[in-house]
Amino acid sequence: MKVILRNQAREVDVRGRRRVREVLAELGVLPETVLVIRGHELLTADEVVADEDVLELRPVISGGGP
Amino acid sequence: MKCRKCGGRAVLELRRHNTAFCGPDYLAFFRHHVLETIRRWRMLRHDEPVLVAVSGGKDSLALWDVLHDAGYRTTGLYIDLGILEYSRASRARCEQFAAARGLSLRVVRVADETGASIPGVKEATRRPACSACGLSKRYILNRAALEGGFPVVATGHNLDDEAATLLGSTLRWEESALARQAPVLEATHPKLARRVKPLFRTSERETAAYAFLRGIDYIVEECPFARGATSLTHKELLNRLEDASPGSKAMFVQGFLDRGRPLFQGREAVALVECVRCGQATTGEVCAFCKLRDQVTRARPVGGEGPAAAEPDEPPAARGLISDLRAASEIHAP
Numbered sequence: 001m002k003v004i005l006r007n008q009a010r011e012v013d014v015r016g017r018r019r020v021r022e023v024l025a026e027l028g029v030l031p032e033t034v035l036v037i038r039g040h041e042l043l044t045a046d047e048v049v050a051d052e053d054v055l056e057l058r059p060v061i062s063g064g065g066p
Numbered sequence: 067m068k069c070r071k072c073g074g075r076a077v078l079e080l081r082r083h084n085t086a087f088c089g090p091d092y093l094a095f096f097r098h099h100v101l102e103t104i105r106r107w108r109m110l111r112h113d114e115p116v117l118v119a120v121s122g123g124k125d126s127l128a129l130w131d132v133l134h135d136a137g138y139r140t141t142g143l144y145i146d147l148g149i150l151e152y153s154r155a156s157r158a159r160c161e162q163f164a165a166a167r168g169l170s171l172r173v174v175r176v177a178d179e180t181g182a183s184i185p186g187v188k189e190a191t192r193r194p195a196c197s198a199c200g201l202s203k204r205y206i207l208n209r210a211a212l213e214g215g216f217p218v219v220a221t222g223h224n225l226d227d228e229a230a231t232l233l234g235s236t237l238r239w240e241e242s243a244l245a246r247q248a249p250v251l252e253a254t255h256p257k258l259a260r261r262v263k264p265l266f267r268t269s270e271r272e273t274a275a276y277a278f279l280r281g282i283d284y285i286v287e288e289c290p291f292a293r294g295a296t297s298l299t300h301k302e303l304l305n306r307l308e309d310a311s312p313g314s315k316a317m318f319v320q321g322f323l324d325r326g327r328p329l330f331q332g333r334e335a336v337a338l339v340e341c342v343r344c345g346q347a348t349t350g351e352v353c354a355f356c357k358l359r360d361q362v363t364r365a366r367p368v369g370g371e372g373p374a375a376a377e378p379d380e381p382p383a384a385r386g387l388i389s390d391l392r393a394a395s396e397i398h399a400p
Contacts, residue, residue, distance in 0.1 A: 043077070045067075045079060058286060061226065061270055062123055
């Protein structure tokens with residue numbers, strides 16, 4: 001599947017069916033720091049995703065200033 | 067994973083609450099959580115107008131959405147920082163949001179107030195962009211509230227913001243900062259508007275999910291000046307803690323408010339007076355914002371308009387300036 005890491009402006013290819021939490025773990029992404037989006041829907045960590053899916057990992061952390 | 071309310075397919079798991087929701091039930095949960103925070107902390111009244119500080123990001127637009135839907139009399143304030151494409155895109159998001167709901171949005175440009183955009187102020191003062199930006203936003207927001215007849219301003223500070231600020235203040239044991247950190251900052255001077263943070267109990271991920279599920283078109287890209295900011299390091303550390311022990315951020319902030327802050331209150335007691343230049347509340351003769359503006363003015367080349375006064379989107383080339391950053395970093399307002 002194609003995984004778009006929006007905050008790093010890069011895409012990675014992950015092969016094989018697996019749960020979202022496993023995808024995040026493989027990519028070293030903390031679940032608390034992203035929304036996992038497939039199309040127009042949010043996915044929970046236990047959802048199974050497959051090769052044909054396109055996932056967006058949208059960062060939720062913002063800031064810098066007070 | 068099933069929705070706790072309806073048993074349908076869940077779209078968001080909230081580990082700290084040990085629960086999960088489908089889209090509609092999450093939106094209802096989020097609204098209730100925010101409105102309950104407002105009620106419990108007596109943040110807002112339906113009969114008083116509230117100025118909502120909006121940046122185009124998920125938090126402030128989610129907040130404005132909830133307040134508007136709940137019937138509060140809201141007006142948005144967008145502070146245009148003049149940070150190139152980032153500011154253009156974020157302002158467009160705010161304008162689209164307001165137009166779609168028939169809401170009033172006011173815009174103030176930092177460049178009109180200081181003589182330079184934030185990149186220009188950074189160059190002119192050698193002050194970190196986030197510091198100059200924070201000072202400018204606090205000042206402009208408060209003044210806009212006073213001039214517009216708004217007794218209260220609402221900001222989109224979320225749980226992660228509050229936890230990161232608290233961690234930073236604790237690491238440095240900044241007693242006055244610890245005394246001031248609160249979800250409601252009362253107007254302790256006639257020239258100060260009350261400030262409230264209705265999202266202080268909701269995490270960034272929760273506000274992002276709300277904005278996404280509501281179809282709010284917010285700016286996802288981060289401010290270019292935020293890269294490498296210490297607050298982001300603190301947030302990352304806190305999220306690691308949260309991952310290992312869900313609920314840690316909320317416990318840290320709520321525990322501080324319940325049992326920590328009272329120990330520091332009173333230590334920040336400073337006499338507030340009116341700035342002799344602009345009349346806004348300050349602790350000294352001249353407020354930090356007027357000093358900042360002076361620094362920018364001094365950065366202009368002699369005999370010309372100078373880069374600092376030029377088009378706000380063009381970072382000035384003023385260099386080699388010696389700035390009194392300590393003076394400019396004085397507390398402007400609680």
